[in-house]
Amino acid sequence: MKRYGLMVLLLLVVLTVASCGNRTATTETDSGSAGEMSETTDSEGTTEESGDTSAETGEVEVFSWWTGGGEAAGLEAMIELFAEEYPDITFNNAAVAGGAGTNARAVLATRLQAGDPPDSWQGHAGQELIGTYVAANQIQPLNDMYEANGWMEVMPETLIPLISQDGNIYSVPVNIHRANVMWTNPTLLAEANVDVPTSWDEFFTACEAIEAMDKVCLAMGEQWTAMHLLETVLLGSLGVERYNGLWTGETDWASAEVTTALESFAQVLDHVNSDASALSWQDAAQLVVNGDAAFNIMGDWVNGYFASSPDSGGLGLTPNDAYGWAASPGTAGTFQFLSDSFVLPVDAPHPDGATAWLNVAGSKAGQEAFNPVKGSICARTDCDAALFDAYLQSAMDDWSSNEVVGSLTHGVVANDSWKSEIDTALGLFLTDRNVESFQSALAAACASIGACQ
Numbered sequence: 001m002k003r004y005g006l007m008v009l010l011l012l013v014v015l016t017v018a019s020c021g022n023r024t025a026t027t028e029t030d031s032g033s034a035g036e037m038s039e040t041t042d043s044e045g046t047t048e049e050s051g052d053t054s055a056e057t058g059e060v061e062v063f064s065w066w067t068g069g070g071e072a073a074g075l076e077a078m079i080e081l082f083a084e085e086y087p088d089i090t091f092n093n094a095a096v097a098g099g100a101g102t103n104a105r106a107v108l109a110t111r112l113q114a115g116d117p118p119d120s121w122q123g124h125a126g127q128e129l130i131g132t133y134v135a136a137n138q139i140q141p142l143n144d145m146y147e148a149n150g151w152m153e154v155m156p157e158t159l160i161p162l163i164s165q166d167g168n169i170y171s172v173p174v175n176i177h178r179a180n181v182m183w184t185n186p187t188l189l190a191e192a193n194v195d196v197p198t199s200w201d202e203f204f205t206a207c208e209a210i211e212a213m214d215k216v217c218l219a220m221g222e223q224w225t226a227m228h229l230l231e232t233v234l235l236g237s238l239g240v241e242r243y244n245g246l247w248t249g250e251t252d253w254a255s256a257e258v259t260t261a262l263e264s265f266a267q268v269l270d271h272v273n274s275d276a277s278a279l280s281w282q283d284a285a286q287l288v289v290n291g292d293a294a295f296n297i298m299g300d301w302v303n304g305y306f307a308s309s310p311d312s313g314g315l316g317l318t319p320n321d322a323y324g325w326a327a328s329p330g331t332a333g334t335f336q337f338l339s340d341s342f343v344l345p346v347d348a349p350h351p352d353g354a355t356a357w358l359n360v361a362g363s364k365a366g367q368e369a370f371n372p373v374k375g376s377i378c379a380r381t382d383c384d385a386a387l388f389d390a391y392l393q394s395a396m397d398d399w400s401s402n403e404v405v406g407s408l409t410h411g412v413v414a415n416d417s418w419k420s421e422i423d424t425a426l427g428l429f430l431t432d433r434n435v436e437s438f439q440s441a442l443a444a445a446c447a448s449i450g451a452c453q
């Protein structure tokens with residue numbers, strides 16, 4: 001196994017061992033750069049961010065892809081808190097529209113190449129961060145900031161290795177999202193007289209009843225949502241160990257098990273809406289709550305979209321009433337996760353503004369403002385559970401009890417180069433549905449990245 005595989009194996013071992021997602025990290029780390037926080041020590045001896053920040057001036061440009069229903073509202077809640085804490089720092093919201101950052105990340109790459117970084121940007125914990133931005137020396141370690149804020153005491157031990165290299169910590173995680181969620185329309189399922197499927201075989205049986213009612217079985221959107229579906233089918237079909245092995249070279253992409261998983265994926269695609277490529281993730285999710293489709297497999301930002309208020313671009317729905325949820329087929333007991341985090345670029349034009357933003361993003365108040373609206377749970381382990389709705393409380397329980405694995409589409413298990421090769425192969429497959437050539441292309445992608453030889 002080559003270096004890439006070894007690095008990912010190390011991360012996956014940490015993920016699996018630390019399957020209790022909300023244990024805190026207390027490991028000592030080397031001291032890095034950055035971080036000028038005013039701090040206090042409370043009666044229990046933990047440092048916590050505070051102090052008079054109102055004298056700080058200047059500006060900060062924060063880059064993300066949170067412009068849509070639910071996502072923009074979450075960001076806005078954190079920006080409001082930022083404005084209260086740093087009233088004299090002008091906040092420039094540089095969000096670029098497009099789910100999963102498909103457009104935003106292309107814009108970011110162009111800006112970075114031109115030497116024009118924003119002051120901070122959204123980057124996923126895992127290989128997207130380490131194998132892309134750290135590998136290219138584009139971001140700075142934040143160890144001092146972690147120490148000043150006591151973040152090692154409150155960030156989960158699962159996450160720290162995914163944002164670290166050589167003892168340096170490179171980002172501030174703001175949340176934990178779950179990828180392997182199947183959203184359901186309970187009324188439609190009752191009318192079709194089907195239970196929520198727990199395996200792909202049950203799913204195919206359910207589809208027969210739903211399609212007999214002239215409804216779509218599984219709502220899907222543009223191509224990145226197909227990759228999201230693919231990773232959940234791989235996990236459900238291969239199981240945790242072999243799924244993890246895909247990213248370390250331990251599972252052979254050319255094996256019969258992967259053929260079976262890809263055949264299931266092809267079969268699942270036979271049950272999606274014909275206009276998928278024209279729909280955003282919000283459009284696809286909406287088909288479920290409108291009663292046009294029974295299921296949608298998508299991350300729990302869908303909960304943010306469904307539950308947040310119409311004033312802020314959400315649908316204002318109540319979980320467990322207008323919609324239900326379950327682990328995607330074959331993945332009960334597994335939490336396929338991703339984490340949004342923010343970074344400090346090497347050449348941030350306004351490093352003080354960036355530090356102020358990161359202080360808010362890592363704070364309890366910041367995460368409690370952001371996550372209940374965004375549809376995610378806090379990365380921090382000390383948020384008040386009462387602030388979160390029924391879905392998010394169930395996600396908190398699962399995060400702390402399930403086996404944790406990483407997402408492909410959202411940056412945990414593969415770096416950008418590998419993901420991009422998988423995406424190219426997927427694009428062809430969505431057109432030709434040729435399992436054999438898809439599998440060969442996936443095996444070749446793993447080999448070309450150096451993870452499988």
Ligand code: GAL
Pocket residue numbers: 065066071098099100101124177281299301338339340409410
């Ligand atoms: C993910 C991101 C989430 C959400 C989603 C849909 O990549 O981590 O926070 O924004 O895309 O846009």
